[in-house]
Amino acid sequence: MSKNTEVVVIGGGYAGVMAANRLTRRGDVTVTLINPRPDFVHRIRLHQLVGGTDAAVVDYQEVLGEGVRLVVDTVSRIDAAGHGVELASGGTLAYDYLVYAVGSGSADPSVPGAAEFAHPIGTYEEAARLRPVLDALPVTAEVTVVGAGPTGIETAAELAEQGRTVTLVCGGVLGPYLHPRGRRSVARRLAKLGVSVLDGPDTQVTAVTGDAVRFADGRELPSAVTIWTVGFGVPDLAARSGLSTDALGRLLTDETLTSVDDARIIAAGDSAAPSGLPLRMSCQAAMPMGARAADTVLSRIAGETPETLNQSFAAQCISLGRGDGIFQFANRSDVAVWFNIDGRLGAKLKEIVCVGVVKHLADEAEKPGGYRLHRVSGGAARQRHLQARQTEQAEQVEVHGQAGQAAQPETPAAAQRAAA
Template sequence: MRVLVVGAGYAGATAAVRLAGRSRGRVEVTVVNPRPTFVNRLRLHHLAVGRRVPAPDLAELLGRGVTFVEGYVTDLDPDAGRARISGPDGMREVSFDRVVLATGSTTEPVPVPGGDHVHAVGDLESAHRLRAAFAALPEGADAAVVGGGLTGLETVGELAETRPDVRVRLVTAGEVAAWFTPRAADYVRRTLAGLNVETLGDTHVLAVEPDRLLLADGAELPSALTVWCGGFAAPPLARESGIAVDAQGAVITDATLRSLSHPTVLAVGDSGHTPGPGGDRYSMSCQFAFPSAMHAANLLRAEALDLEPRPGRSAFNLSFTARCVSLGGHNAVLQKTDHDDVATGRAWTGRTARLVKAIQVRGVVTNIAVERRIPGVIGWPHADPATRPAAQPLPG
């Protein structure tokens, strides 16, 4: 079986090494990624404020069992099993029997006028541009992060801590830190205030101009540098290939991670819209990227080796347990969640949270290396089967 993995972020790299390592030579795994080094996306806001972020060599990380092709998949024909790749040596074509889409996500197109003026941290190139623009801000300048999700909170914390001489604001349509339980939310707001971040909740941005934000209530906020953290969307490949996608361009899958429109396509990580325990899609996160990739590898292995999937094991099943959010380099909060990624119960701060965050941002690369050395060794927490969406039959 020839399996093409498109994208080598957390999900693509994990799916590739696990499948190659467990398929007893019966699967040829090819991975395509636009650059030869691994991007640890969790750290793009670190890169944006000038911190050094290691970029491991991808071919080495993937190991010899996987064929690595540097390039960008520009056309995908799942029915014919063909992909066109644009790489440093020009165009080439690759044939496949199954494709794992692991193209991740990037910052959503800005939904208000003035999108050309914003910066972002959703992808490597944007983070590099932000790094230059942020470093060039004069003392006393105004900067704003728009979007109060977890990435917005982490980003504003980094900016404020790195440049206390810049006036940094967080502008969000909802309540500030609304996702957390009340005590943890209070900690987040106090910590941001301690970093001199001015937080503006329930504030809608109508337009972005080069030196200001125009707000829905008619007010204006000075901002010489605006970072958009409104949300993530998938790259256009799946939509352009005629695969059924949702409004964010993510492949709509059944509970076995297979595309509803094209069963030879499996989608993992941020590029897959898979129903979670509560019926909504699993949140875009590492917590979903790694297990979905490992599950896709298990299914493809079973298919290649003609193994019956273990009863009840073809449907993907993941229970979220906690989220860890940093607020600059010295503060973090570890928030317990229910299986559906809703904040609940206890939250930890201080050393415990900082340590967990440090392990998380470094451990993501280690996970892939461990999976390559001992394929199949890593597991993940499962939700109660009673709350799991029903599995669709595997295609014959």
Template sequence: MTHRIVVLGGGYAGVIAARRLADRLADRLADRLPDRAKAAVTLVNASDRFVERVRLHQLAAGQNLRDIPLRDVLKGVRLVVARATAIDLETRAVRTDDGQEIPYDTLVYTLGSRGGTAGVPGVAEHAFRIADHDGARALRRRLADLRQGAVAVVGGGLTGIETVTELAESRPDLDVELITEGAAGDWLAPRARAHLRRVFDRLGVRVRENGEVAKVADGEVLLGDGQAVRYDAIAWAAGFEMSPLAAEAGLAVDADGRVLVDATLRSVSHPDVYAAGDAAALEDGATRLSCQAAIPMGFQAAENVAARLDGRAPRRFRLRYVGQCVSLGRRDALFQLTRTDDTPIRAVLAGRAVVPLKETVVRSTVMALSRPALTKAIGTNASRR
């Protein structure tokens, strides 16, 4: 009897998990293992294209990204292009918006995250959420219509910083401002923050720090102090949110809607469900929302599903961070080295020489989609303890 594995979501974690599982199953067939080891992998995703989320700021700025059809990287995986609308944990089936009901024996939940509103009224109606593909494309179209004007980027995290520098460099005809609730890049080491300031000054980026946004209207940002500032476009990069699907199904989730998993990435409430990437929260603390975490988590979830099918002991997942690489336009970047727990250290690489490093890191994530074994080099750490 064939064991049916369904991977839900075609982002970094989902594609890596599906492809690694398919490779593992191909190895079993080559070894002529008994019927109990046979399995089939299905990936369910709303699009037939892979989205490089780490490049969406480039898309918004008018650059063309590579077209990556999922079928080109999902060797040995059945692809279902449909949006999941429900999970029935009792009958073990995924329901989709086109009326399909896809049964599973093991579910790997990797629906990831999407751009959030941070609870601010008017964001969904009047701002472009650039952490999502559709939002980035919509902002691109809006900027193409502008020959001059003011653009606000709200959010002082990595997405906001990469977006505001990309826009300022590619569109010097626009007045670009970064609005952040705290200090821009306040998690970085002092040397990295100093470099960031120099880049902002060089590109002409205005920075409005400690600028709490109370409301977004049509072409206007209302700040917490009552000040209303007019803009021709508002790019939103403040906060993320999870799909409600896991919570609606009855899976144990944390306060943000991320699936609670044990050290082997298995759901704490439903042992036939695994979760990885942004959508998963380890019992001892959630990982940072990033492909740096999603890729090794997807890889290890696949390894542990395969191990249990073979009757082997699964391995505990542990992510050891190395650093954060930040693009600052096409001609500048910085690399903040960190401890393994993701806290910054004094060591920082910055400037034009870091640009090739950043590009190599980004390209390696796409290479790993069709060569999941590369994930070990990117940062998977597991133990049997």
């Protein structure tokens, strides 16, 4: 009789659900998914939760395979040496393999007053808390959105479409990822919605108060509600558990997504840093990484060599209210190109993506192993980057080694010869 393998997945987002579903391919694998919420958070709809146009949650019964056991709890510590996780409720769970997919959330703001007065929306709970705050305000109240990445742009557009008075503070460039052509398209749509866009280096926010946003030059912008969408952070679970992480706290792995510390721990999604070169935080990266993490575990169980990461990007899509959007195409190095689809068709494509993400997870739950996007060719650019970095590191070692040899202290015999 073959031994049953226990796999614990921490985190029930895009990466964690994909990994958990895929792991049920083998009948001798028991999969437990630990998540702090009883529902799946459709994170790319959180701006709609803020705007009141979508609940941004999906019942786990729709996306999680029947063979996956769901534990609603929070992991407080990973005991890598003991192959177990400690739960906030006081219990423990043992594992043979662990998939670390804790995702990301709002970054801790360093700007004075932001933590106290601004409203982050990087998690479901944060977005849900903001919704009643907005409902209590008159529609004419000034709303300021700080941060002009996809989340900031989408939130500003969603609220402006409802007739609210919205200012989008970029702190730099509007939509940094976008190609200039796509950026102009987004700017036109925001202007049509009535959003005041403040961009350029002088729009760095230096302080937030209860009723204003302050800039470096001393200007103040009245703000009844300030929404903070600047950057993402990751949970510190890996660092607290003594595992190696990058500066942000993402678990360091090799290209098979295996922890550099422990072959039984595999990471996926926003909380993973393969080779110290993390991918763009997105569901576009999270689901393929979840599939790759599951395949790594299954390969190890089968005694096979896991395949390496082969991640390809195609685009970034941004909704601009319910009737407009942009689908910004990119090359396989994840650099935006001139071509985009905007307007109503752009909005339809964004909605297709939002619906399609849930369908991918549901399909994998019904037929584990059916998902194939993580096998699409396109990782050559990443491999070239890794090879270039390895070459640079080898050259540095060689130079340092030569310098070290040149600076070697004299041996006693050599010193005696020099003195003579």
